[in-house]
């Protein structure tokens with residue numbers, strides 16, 4: 001667990017709330033912001049997602065991990081309305097969200113970022129931010145008809161965008177094309193843009209991918225600050241250092257299902273998790289367990305008895 005657990009109130013709150021939750025797939029949480037049931041997504045003969053039950057604790061940082069192809073991104077796409085399940089239901093803040101399109105999901109307070117950033121490269125940084133602010137909670141048809149109202153709203157959107165750019169240290173890049181930013185700066189821009197809708201929950205798909213080490217700490221700091229601001233964070237990540245550093249809870253997917261849940265330490269020592277990571281490499285390509293361990297942070301040594309070896 002991170003050392004800061006004793007100093008940051010958001011961390012202490014989240015960990016206290018989760019301390020008696022059983023370490024088992026589908027575990028019930030004391031105050032879930034998101035509850036999903038029997039979510040299935042098939043692509044032809046392949047069942048990419050088959051999640052029986054999942055709960056995400058409000059105000060905590062939850063990591064969703066699992067080997068390549070486990071269904072993490074597909075599950076994100078389903079929850080946020082970018083894809084449709086064959087079956088399944090989920091509630092966010094007590095309201096059913098299945099079948100709701102992405103912009104309405106965002107209005108309900110659930111936003112996401114993408115593995116490959118979606119910043120519009122030929123728009124300036126500030127315009128990317130402003131776009132993130134359209135369709136806000138409270139914006140109505142009538143507002144759009146009355147110039148004084150939409151001008152006021154436009155001004156509020158720009159003010160909020162500038163505040164966020166300052167917070168994410170992108171204010172110096174305000175007028176630059178988003179396309180000129182580094183990979184890490186784009187990740188920051190995407191996170192900042194997601195906050196334009198003042199969400200309750202932020203879903204980050206591989207926030208560390210392509211980020212150079214100079215920006216890593218800053219990105220981690222921003223994710224932690226979301227929790228301190230009372231937001232819920234759910235993120236997909238392969239970087240196990242990041243998972244260990246910032247997560248209050250970890251959910252593991254393997255072949256579309258939730259196979260384990262718990263605190264970072266217990267999950268990473270769980271034989272089922274180690275198996276899933278090593279098993280995922282039983283695909284005909286040669287993989288050295290040590291290499292897998294280096295990539296995933298999951299120890300290379302399989303359990304002494306009954307564990308799979310990567311032969």
Ligand SMILES: Nc1ncnc2c1ncn2[C@@H]1O[C@H](COP(=O)(O)OP(=O)(O)OP(=O)(O)O)[C@@H](O)[C@H]1O
Pocket residue numbers: 043046048066067068069070071072073074075
């Ligand atoms: N649009 C699609 N059409 C067909 N198959 C798909 C589609 N999207 C995903 N899949 C398949 O569904 C499975 C789950 O993929 P998904 O991208 O959700 O996994 P993931 O856990 O996010 O992997 P990664 O960590 O590599 O991003 C994979 O076998 C993938 O090939």
